[in-house]
Amino acid sequence: MSRRCSITGVGPTKGHHILRSGKAKKKGGIGTHVTANTPRIFTPNLREKRVFVPEINRYVSVKLSARALKTLTKNGPYQTLKAAGLI
Structure with a gap:
């Protein structure tokens, strides 16, 4: 899997x-x-998370950056994942 949020x-x-x-x-x-x-690579702070979405009553596995995890907490899992096209 790629290193992408x-x-x-x-x-x-x-x-x-x-x-x-x-x-x-x-x-x-x-x-x-x-x-x-010297060239180097800056990698994002990624986490593999299972997020429970109550609206569809199931877990969704996603690879998130720390910033996206804060967005998920603020806006709610359903709205955030739907905007990203993951649901």
Whole structure:
């Protein structure tokens, strides 16, 4: 299964880990300089959850991000899952 949230659609994003060396000018140095730029992947905070939906009287298994879990709690499972097209 992919690393993608079922509700928000958030997935992994690419970025860089930037290494800097030197002392800042305001601390008496000659300034910081970038010495390495290593690619990395930022993965979403995903959870596999079984959510009970009282309107249809059954459980639904979904892969959620932490943000989507808060949305599910706020708006209710039926409305959120229906908007995402999972019901």
